[in-house]
Amino acid sequence: MDALDGNICRCTGYAAIRNAARALCEKLGGMNDAPAERLAALIGSGVVPGYFGGIPARLAQLRAAPAAAAKDAVLVAGGTDLFVQRPEQLMESELCFLSKRPDLDYVRVEGDVLRVGGAVTIEDFRLSPTVRRHFPALERDFLLHSSAILRNKATLAGNVVNASPIGDATIILLALDARLVIAGEKGSREVPLSKFYLGYKKTDLACGELVSEIVIPLLPAGARYSFEKVSNRTTLDIAAVNSALRVSTSPDGTITDLRISAGGVAAVPLLLHLDSFKGRKPDAAAIEAIAKAAEGEARPIDDIRGSAAYKKLLLGRLVRAHFAVPAVAGEAV
Numbered sequence: 001m002d003a004l005d006g007n008i009c010r011c012t013g014y015a016a017i018r019n020a021a022r023a024l025c026e027k028l029g030g031m032n033d034a035p036a037e038r039l040a041a042l043i044g045s046g047v048v049p050g051y052f053g054g055i056p057a058r059l060a061q062l063r064a065a066p067a068a069a070a071k072d073a074v075l076v077a078g079g080t081d082l083f084v085q086r087p088e089q090l091m092e093s094e095l096c097f098l099s100k101r102p103d104l105d106y107v108r109v110e111g112d113v114l115r116v117g118g119a120v121t122i123e124d125f126r127l128s129p130t131v132r133r134h135f136p137a138l139e140r141d142f143l144l145h146s147s148a149i150l151r152n153k154a155t156l157a158g159n160v161v162n163a164s165p166i167g168d169a170t171i172i173l174l175a176l177d178a179r180l181v182i183a184g185e186k187g188s189r190e191v192p193l194s195k196f197y198l199g200y201k202k203t204d205l206a207c208g209e210l211v212s213e214i215v216i217p218l219l220p221a222g223a224r225y226s227f228e229k230v231s232n233r234t235t236l237d238i239a240a241v242n243s244a245l246r247v248s249t250s251p252d253g254t255i256t257d258l259r260i261s262a263g264g265v266a267a268v269p270l271l272l273h274l275d276s277f278k279g280r281k282p283d284a285a286a287i288e289a290i291a292k293a294a295e296g297e298a299r300p301i302d303d304i305r306g307s308a309a310y311k312k313l314l315l316g317r318l319v320r321a322h323f324a325v326p327a328v329a330g331e332a333v
Ligand SMILES: Cc1cc2nc3c(=O)[nH]c(=O)nc-3n(C[C@H](O)[C@H](O)[C@H](O)COP(=O)(O)OP(=O)(O)OC[C@H]3O[C@@H](n4cnc5c(N)ncnc54)[C@H](O)[C@@H]3O)c2cc1C
Pocket: 074, 075, 076, 077, 078, 079, 080, 081, 082, 083, 084, 098, 118, 119, 122, 144, 145, 146, 147, 150, 153, 154, 155, 156, 157, 158, 159, 160, 161, 162, 166, 167, 168, 169, 209, 210, 211, 212, 236, 237, 238, 239
């Protein structure tokens, strides 16, 4: 089912989908497996339209993104935000593609940081052996980011630059204290993700600059992490509110580092101000106070994902939930 995840429109009902799948299996039975012959046969039998035959050649002609983004061209990563937001404009624009930049497609550890190239897709990141080793929970958490078909196109950097206040990757990266390497004509600079958002959909990215790398500090020994997301539909939906946590405690159990991010509760992805809780033990009273502080900092608006009051309450619940997950509560997992 992973291969079909996100591909099936359920409006027709499940019986129609089952019938179509059965008819297709009968038609494809005995068909040659070689991709070119299979495609020709699918076109010949009317299963896919004729223009599918020209797609490989057209993909090969796409223009690669230059070292710094060209000022006159639109930079496309996976296109999963861009092509939804401004399809007409893109038809008229010069496009350049990060998928044509293999030099930006890497995930590697250097010293105490994970370096992720600006063209890495969510799915490649999620399944990277390096990510699995250093951030084992992310393989599961990123399953909450759209469907397989989307994750195979959508990139981590695209999620960050799109600047949605509810981007799942963005919220996770904020709690993990990620930094962006931004490349421009005059060289590159590094910006903490927590300083990247200047206002609603406004970022510290100048015309002609691109995010060439995301730098994620490895979890310090003993640090614990959690991600929570609530959406109107259980799966394959954008968050109403999402939140991530990174917390470290000293041997005597007091908090030495506490980062909680919150999405869907402000104009920008929010990193909560919780320094005053350092030095306290994360006992029931402290967790309650942290949840209240989070609710106090939230400035949500009413929209189709819920009322402002609902989202504020939800954030408090998600913060309490972070501390209740076994990995954070210090229980065996
Ligand atoms: C059906 C559907 C479901 C979705 N579900 C979710 C979900 O569950 N959670 C979620 O968070 N999002 C979701 N999204 C939103 C989207 O998939 C993500 O935000 C995705 O990560 C965007 O990445 P992209 O590579 O497609 O970006 P693009 O659409 O290619 O680009 C987005 C913006 O970023 C810019 N950009 C991209 N890469 C760079 C770079 N390296 N440097 C500078 N600028 C850059 C582009 O120019 C553009 O302005 C969904 C979208 C759809 C269509």
